[in-house]
Amino acid sequence: MNYGGNRVLTGVDLDVYQGQIIGYIGPNGAGKSTTVKIMLGLVDGYRGSVEIFDQDIANGDQAYKQRIGYVPEGGDLYDNLTACEYLTFTGRLYGLNEQEAEYKASRLIEKFGLEDVFHTRISAYSKGMKQKVLIIASLLHDPDIIFLDEPLNGLDANSVMIIKEILSQLAEEGKTIFYSSHIMDVVEKISNRIILLADGKVIADGSFEDLRQKNKEGTLEEIFNQLTGFNQHKQIADDIVSIVKEVEGDA
Numbered sequence: 001m002n003y004g005g006n007r008v009l010t011g012v013d014l015d016v017y018q019g020q021i022i023g024y025i026g027p028n029g030a031g032k033s034t035t036v037k038i039m040l041g042l043v044d045g046y047r048g049s050v051e052i053f054d055q056d057i058a059n060g061d062q063a064y065k066q067r068i069g070y071v072p073e074g075g076d077l078y079d080n081l082t083a084c085e086y087l088t089f090t091g092r093l094y095g096l097n098e099q100e101a102e103y104k105a106s107r108l109i110e111k112f113g114l115e116d117v118f119h120t121r122i123s124a125y126s127k128g129m130k131q132k133v134l135i136i137a138s139l140l141h142d143p144d145i146i147f148l149d150e151p152l153n154g155l156d157a158n159s160v161m162i163i164k165e166i167l168s169q170l171a172e173e174g175k176t177i178f179y180s181s182h183i184m185d186v187v188e189k190i191s192n193r194i195i196l197l198a199d200g201k202v203i204a205d206g207s208f209e210d211l212r213q214k215n216k217e218g219t220l221e222e223i224f225n226q227l228t229g230f231n232q233h234k235q236i237a238d239d240i241v242s243i244v245k246e247v248e249g250d251a
């Protein structure tokens with residue numbers, strides 16, 4: 001994939017199977033969101049091929065998109081709509097009829113404790129409330145593949161437990177989950193396969209146990225640091241603190 005001549009994905013060759021929860025991790029700028037956007041058909045101009053549900057997504061048939069759910073990172077919602085309007089609208093885009101979408105949305109909203117604001121404009125929601133709406137929007141049409149980009153942003157600890165449980169139940173039912181996040185302990189716990197992308201290439205791919213055996217390190221965070229060759233956090237932090245403390249007249 002090239003952005004204005006800048007190659008960002010150079011070595012991504014993956015087979016993903018139904019029922020997997022894939023933790024997709026990598027340093028900032030590694031190309032995670034770009035991979036997801038290619039699979040969602042949101043960017044083109046890439047080289048290579050992507051098959052979803054056994055079909056090349058470049059074949060012009062957009063039907064596969066109705067079987068996909070997506071929680072974009074920091075996703076923008078139409079703030080002037082109420083949750084009811086927004087969810088009914090997105091449900092319809094995904095092929096539900098209006099009554100079905102509204103009824104299902106109202107029940108899911110209630111489960112997330114937002115029933116009192118179902119008819120309130122989203123602009124009045126807190127960050128976590130907006131995130132719940134995005135998650136509901138991604139699930140409303142019972143998709144077979146779900147892409148989640150930092151889905152726990154802004155959620156409280158109780159909601160995090162619910163989402164983790166939902167993801168594991170959906171995977172058990174055969175849904176495929178592509179989970180991109182920088183929160184290593186969550187990725188470590190929920191994923192049955194972890195893919196580490198660095199500089200546009202896959203540099204590790206396996207279960208957490210596989211990665212641990214190969215790298216002889218304890219936590220996923222430590223494995224991540226090791227595989228990406230990073231060991232300067234202390235030095236960088238020291239430098240930053242000393243710059244922050246500089247004030248005019250010190251020099």
Ligand SMILES: Nc1ncnc2c1ncn2[C@@H]1O[C@H](COP(=O)(O)OP(=O)(O)OP(=O)(O)O)[C@@H](O)[C@H]1O
Pocket residue numbers: 003004008026027028029030031032033034035
């Ligand atoms: N629309 C764009 N135009 C130009 N370059 C882009 C664009 N989107 C992404 N890039 C570049 O592509 C590279 C990969 O970006 P991408 O957003 O896929 O990374 P990421 O792994 O998701 O990063 P992060 O963890 O910070 O979200 C970066 O170098 C970025 O600057």
